Structures are given as structure tokens and as C-alpha cells.
Amino acid sequence: MPEQVELEGIAAEADRARTDEGAQKMRGRDETGSLELAYEKGNAAGARKAVMTNEPWSDVSDDDETMIINMGPQHPSTHGVLRLMLELDAETVVRVKPVIGYLHTGMEKTAETLTFTQGATNVTRMDYLAPMSNELCWALTVEKLLDLEIPPRATAIRVLMAELNRISSHLVSLATQGMDLGAISMMIYGFREREEILSFFEKCSGLRMNNDYIRPGGVAADLPPDWESDVAKIVETFPAHIDEYEELLTENPIWRERTIGVGSVTVEQCYALGLTGPILRAAGKAWDLRVDQPYCGYETYDFDVITGTNGDVFDRYKVRVGEMRESIKIVKQVLDRMPEGDYRSQDKKVTPPPRIRIDESMEALIHHFKIFTEGYKVPAGEVYCAIESPRGEIANYLVSSGSSKPWRLHVRAPSFANLQGLAPMMEGGLLADAVAVIASTDPVMGDVDR
Amino acid sequence: MSKSEAREENNKLGEAQGLPDELGAVLARISGAERVDQYGQAVIAIDAAAWAEVAVQLKEAGFESLVDMCGVDYQGYEAGSALGTRFEVVVNLISCSYGARLRVRIGVDGEAPVCPSVCAVWPGANWFEREAFDMFGIEFTGHPELSRILMPDDWSGHPLRKDFAVGAIPVQFSGAPRPQ
Structure with a gap:
């Protein structure tokens, strides 16, 4: 039934609009600036040189082999409504971007x-x-x-x-x-x-x-x-x-x-x-x-x-x-x-x-x-x-x-600042270790989002 | 000694006690940085234009870590902002090696205030600058990805500004129809 297919298409579109984070979400490498990439790869702290000189990252592999997935905001291991967008190369975390604000109540x-x-x-x-x-x-x-x-x-x-x-x-x-x-x-x-x-x-x-x-x-x-x-x-x-x-x-x-x-x-x-x-x-x-x-x-x-x-x-x-x-x-x-x-x-x-x-x-x-x-x-x-x-x-x-x-x-808020540490902690690790890392930073989302 | 006298005394002491001599000497050398200590806490006030340069000097002097940064809106503040601007960016630094703490008040003005980003100096400034942008609309030039962080991306206005009323707008959700 073509009509039903069309309705489903509209519903899917609406769903996408509802979960879209706009500029706050993680985008593909080709749409991401090199500075931003440095932060998401967790290298901003370790390799400040690249941040300062604005050079592109040499180890950026082909986009086709990686995928960006969502972890959260509804996930038992994120200790609240924390959404992580992870770029994965098989099981390895290439870069991570926490998306926060779901519990923001002003x-x-x-x-x-x-x-x-x-x-x-x-x-x-x-x-x-x-x-x-x-x-x-x-x-x-x-x-x-x-x-x-x-x-x-x-x-x-x-x-x-x-x-x-x-x-x-x-x-x-x-x-x-x-x-x-x-x-x-x-x-x-x-x-x-x-x-x-x-x-x-x-x-x-x-x-x-x-x-x-x-x-x-x-x-x-x-x-x-x-x-x-x-x-x-x-x-x-x-x-x-x-x-x-x-x-x-x-x-x-x-x-x-x-x-x-x-x-x-x-x-x-x-x-x-x-x-x-x-x-x-x-x-x-x-x-x-x-x-x-x-x-x-x-x-x-x-x-x-x-x-x-x-x-x-x-x-x-x-x-x-x-x-x-x-x-x-x-x-x-x-x-x-x-x-x-x-x-x-x-x-x-x-x-x-x-x-x-x-x-x-x-x-x-x-x-x-x-x-x-x-x-x-x-x-x-x-x-x-x-x-x-x-x-x-x-x-x-x-x-x-x-x-x-x-x-x-x-x-x-200590949790707010500590969450910025997720990128250097997770980069290069396994997806299964991401869970251990989140738990070890002990974030409280009420504290992060206020 | 009356209470206000005691407080004044306390403030005076702060100038001497707030920082170790080495750091105090560094602060004295920074041009355009004025000491405005309060309650025994070391505070300097500077102009937004000088901030990027001062940040590098402070980091070299031993303030390894930027622990906090926030915006303040002084519109309608009775006594007027001490810096004479509508907005202020307030930065808190710590030096673990000296065991010292310093607050930097940066005056930024105008309906669309601009302040240099210090992400290259202290990468941890990233989210704090995004928050200040989100809440006050202060633009941090040179920031890697200045987007909203706590409010939804399609939110209009900056909620912690004094001309943004409390509870005047129904709760918005991303993608929901806008109030007309």
C-alpha cells in the first residue's frame, strides 16, 4: 500500500527531527573542523600542538570504515540521561562526543x-x-x-x-x-x-x-x-x-x-x-x-x-x-x-x-x-x-x-568538568571499556545539566 | 571594630595573603590587569581585548588549570558593574603547584558581546565557553565549535540574560511546534 509507506516515511522523518541535536551532535569527519575533531578525539589535552597550529590530523582514516552510533540518552550505563555519540572502527572508539542538557532545568x-x-x-x-x-x-x-x-x-x-x-x-x-x-x-x-x-x-x-x-x-x-x-x-x-x-x-x-x-x-x-x-x-x-x-x-x-x-x-x-x-x-x-x-x-x-x-x-x-x-x-x-x-x-x-x-x-559542577575527560579516556579503547570509563568518572547528570 | 571595618581589613589582608609573592609579582607585571580583590580572594579585572594574551601569561606563571568560567549579566544592577560593562566573563584558575587560586573578571559589552576563546591555552575551557555562549550569547572567537550545550539547538534567546523573563515562555522541546 503506497499510502501507508508514505505515512511511515513521514513518521520516520518526524522521529529524526525529534532526536536531532543540530549543531550539538557529532558529524562526519568531512563536516567537522580540525579543531573540533581534535577535541572529539581527545587529543586536545595530550597533543595541544595540533590545536594551536590548526593542522589537520594525519591519522584520519577513510570515513567508510567507521560508523557513528548513539549510546544513550536512555542507556543503563550512562548513569542518567547522558548521550554519547561514538565513532567506531569495528569495536574501537575513534572519537567520542558527549551530548548533554537533557536534564537542564535552569x-x-x-x-x-x-x-x-x-x-x-x-x-x-x-x-x-x-x-x-x-x-x-x-x-x-x-x-x-x-x-x-x-x-x-x-x-x-x-x-x-x-x-x-x-x-x-x-x-x-x-x-x-x-x-x-x-x-x-x-x-x-x-x-x-x-x-x-x-x-x-x-x-x-x-x-x-x-x-x-x-x-x-x-x-x-x-x-x-x-x-x-x-x-x-x-x-x-x-x-x-x-x-x-x-x-x-x-x-x-x-x-x-x-x-x-x-x-x-x-x-x-x-x-x-x-x-x-x-x-x-x-x-x-x-x-x-x-x-x-x-x-x-x-x-x-x-x-x-x-x-x-x-x-x-x-x-x-x-x-x-x-x-x-x-x-x-x-x-x-x-x-x-x-x-x-x-x-x-x-x-x-x-x-x-x-x-x-x-x-x-x-x-x-x-x-x-x-x-x-x-x-x-x-x-x-x-x-x-x-x-x-x-x-x-x-x-x-x-x-x-x-x-x-x-x-x-x-x-x-564537578561532573560537568569531569565529563570533558571522557574523550581522552575513551579514545583508542574498546566500546566495552567505554562503560567502565563512564562509571569511573562517576557523573551525576543533575550536577552536569543543572 | 565594626563589621564593615572588619570586612575592609579582611579585604586588605587579601591583597597580601591571597597569592604567594611570585604569583603576585607576575600579576603586577601584566599590563592592563587591575587587582580588585574581594573577601581575601585574589581577583584581577581586565579588558576582553587583552584576555587572550593575559591567559598565556597566567598559564606560564603557573596557573595550570582553568576550573570554572561563567558569564554574568549586570543589566539593571543597581551599583552598576564594577567594570562598567553589561556582561562579564568570570574565570577561575587554580595553581596546584603554588596552591593558589585566582579569579579573572573580563568585561564584555554590547548586545552581541565578543570575547576571545582560551581553548588553546586551557582545553577545558571548551564546554564552559559553550555554556556561557548558550546562556548569555557571548561569542568566543576562535572556539572550535561554538554551539549550545545545555539548551536545545533550536532554542531562541539566551536564558540567563536579565531581559529573558522567568517562566514567560512555555517549555520548548526540540522539534515541537513553536508558540506563535
Whole structure:
């Protein structure tokens, strides 16, 4: 039936139009400029010369033997809605181009319409596996503009939460990486142990994720009365759990075969592409903002910066495992020395009156109402504040105009920068290794697209 | 000491403490670069025309990595932009060898602002420049493939500009019929 064929043709055309990314997609070599090609081949960092001199690539083989395929955005191994366009020569990846933006919800624009109090609920949804890091970074940035002194107990609670969150985030990384490479037990173990930490978060803040617990001025509520036994249980049981993962993976010949020597990057490439966190440390550079540019009193805690040597998938895995052990060490120290006192600043401009006062005092009610409707004014200025999230440097660049809402908030998302490393990591490797490489960069698409 | 005095003191300290002496001396030598430190953080302000050259000098001085770059729109900003331009490109650099951090504020102006690309200096600038182009319409000359990165390719306008209203346009999807 010719009519039906025609209709099918139209439907196929419409489908193509729907999935077309226009200028953002990967095109054939003949339509791609040599500079662009250099980036897609991952050579921009390694062979800067070609980029600078604008020379064509000598090793570009015949287009006919390769094909461009899509991986994602709906693919279980891309950890969210990440679309990779890969040019393959048989099973070898010749070049790769990540296409992102599928989860873009304009959170930076939204931030301009929210008060500084509401801002925490906004940023916590970006990197949804490490909400505490997002909140901590937001709080520190706003406090820097406010010039606010934070009580020691609040700071210690923040460190406790951030480190527990680091463990839970690395657990998801390990779990999903395990599943991507066929170690299904790791998936189950990782999520099982993560739940213990999330239960503790729920006890403290009421929510498992997107806690909105760390706020400018301190934290939302004091720790629950029996927090010490909960944290002590985590500190006691987790080292054994981590031993279990290592037994399962580190010495596993299949795991080693799949990860050692795969997706290597050098320190120079990390610098060139702005890669931070476990990727940079696995390459051999001991750069950790908790040590190198300390905040929240991290300089008073005793812990090591874990580094690798080869910068491959295996080293990144080892760095994460090591960081979990170090985080437990920090949590133990917080447990030993948690100071007494306020859990939030007593600055009346920022902190609302306690709930009990609202029943007794009209002024307290008005004060409370004002803070949550109008918000507090933050002095005009611009500030950039960076902390070490489980994925690398997360930072907020905040411009205030002196009103109760930010003029501009830019979030330096570690996953966004780290995804640029995919090209040098994947180029020349096998398609099956691409899965291992994605998992090892640990991207969170909420963080990438914001 | 009052709070504002304390802040001023803090800012002054920043000039001395923000950077190691070697880097501070390099910055002082760069012509057209003005120190505008804030909150103890080292900041320089430069003109867009000088950026490409300054970038090379900064990289040589030891700022190995460009960690962040973003645009800012100062249209309607009460105090006015410190640089006197409507847009700014703000770049954050780190030097792992010195353990230092530097912010560069680049003033770019006009309805179709232009800024030189530094992809050749720090390849990691690629996506950040695409994002700034996508969100603010700042054109980076010399960029290998300046296309949108977060918004759909057929989107019109640049959403983070101050004259782009919040929620005034229904959500667009690639290929969907345009609102009339």
C-alpha cells in the first residue's frame, strides 16, 4: 500500500527531527573542523600542538570504515540521561562526543528568584548523590558574603554530614560501576550499606536525600539525642564492609582485567581539562581542597589524601575505596570531639527565633514570618567558594546586589568538568571499556545539566 | 571594630595573603590587569581585548588549570558593574603547584558581546565557553565549535540574560511546534 509507506516515511522523518541535536551532535569527519575533531578525539589535552597550529590530523582514516552510533540518552550505563555519540572502527572508539542538557532545568535562573534561605533547597537538588556537599558549599558562600561566624558545633555537624555523604556517594559509585562491569553483588551491597547512612540522614533532617539540612547560619536542627550510637555503629561496621568490597573486587581477576590500564589520564591532561577530585588524585596529584585550601576546620582532623599512580579506572576505584576509609576516620574524630553549644548562629538577621518563642511573642512571630517570606539581605559583592565534593571541586560563584535574592549564582559542577575527560579516556579503547570509563568518572547528570 | 571595618581589613589582608609573592609579582607585571580583590580572594579585572594574551601569561606563571568560567549579566544592577560593562566573563584558575587560586573578571559589552576563546591555552575551557555562549550569547572567537550545550539547538534567546523573563515562555522541546 503506497499510502501507508508514505505515512511511515513521514513518521520516520518526524522521529529524526525529534532526536536531532543540530549543531550539538557529532558529524562526519568531512563536516567537522580540525579543531573540533581534535577535541572529539581527545587529543586536545595530550597533543595541544595540533590545536594551536590548526593542522589537520594525519591519522584520519577513510570515513567508510567507521560508523557513528548513539549510546544513550536512555542507556543503563550512562548513569542518567547522558548521550554519547561514538565513532567506531569495528569495536574501537575513534572519537567520542558527549551530548548533554537533557536534564537542564535552569536551576541557576531559578536561584535568582529564590531567597538565600530557599537557595539551599535549590542547590541540594543538583548533585543528588551528594546533597550535603552542595548545601555546605552554598552555606559557606552565603556566609562569606554575610561575614557570619558559625558556632563550632554547627561546623562539626557539617563535617560529620559531609563525610558520611562522601561515603554514601562513593558507595553508589562503586555499586553502579560494579553493575556496569557485571559484578551484580556489588550493586546490592553498595545500596544496602548506603541505606544505613541515608537512614541516619532521615533521622536528622527528615529526608533521605535533598536534605536541606545545612543552611546559611548553621544547620536546620540539632542532632537527634541518640545520634552517637547511630554514628558509632556506622563507624564500627563500615570498615568490615569495605574489606568485603575489596575482597569482592580488588583481587578479582575479571575486575582487574576490565579496569587496569583502561581509560588512563595523566596529571597534565587533568590540569588541561580542569578534571578534579578522584580522577586527578588517581593520576598521582595529591590535590584535595580539604587539605590544600581547608574549610570547616578540616586542617584539625587527621586523615590522608589517597592517590594513585596510573590514572586508570582501577586507580580511581582504589582512590574511592581509600577515601571511604579516610572519611570513616574523620567521622570517628568528629564523634570523639563533638563540641557542645549552638547548632546555628545566634545572629538574629539570619536565624529565626526558636519555635517556642513564637507562641509567646508577637514580635517573634513577625520576625519568623519576615525571614521566611522576605528573607535576609546579603551585602553586595561577588565571591567564589570551593569545597571538595565526592566528585571534585564543587563551587558556587555568587554575585549579590544587596537584596534578599542572589543577582547571579553559578555552580561549578564537578561532573560537568569531569565529563570533558571522557574523550581522552575513551579514545583508542574498546566500546566495552567505554562503560567502565563512564562509571569511573562517576557523573551525576543533575550536577552536569543543572 | 565594626563589621564593615572588619570586612575592609579582611579585604586588605587579601591583597597580601591571597597569592604567594611570585604569583603576585607576575600579576603586577601584566599590563592592563587591575587587582580588585574581594573577601581575601585574589581577583584581577581586565579588558576582553587583552584576555587572550593575559591567559598565556597566567598559564606560564603557573596557573595550570582553568576550573570554572561563567558569564554574568549586570543589566539593571543597581551599583552598576564594577567594570562598567553589561556582561562579564568570570574565570577561575587554580595553581596546584603554588596552591593558589585566582579569579579573572573580563568585561564584555554590547548586545552581541565578543570575547576571545582560551581553548588553546586551557582545553577545558571548551564546554564552559559553550555554556556561557548558550546562556548569555557571548561569542568566543576562535572556539572550535561554538554551539549550545545545555539548551536545545533550536532554542531562541539566551536564558540567563536579565531581559529573558522567568517562566514567560512555555517549555520548548526540540522539534515541537513553536508558540506563535
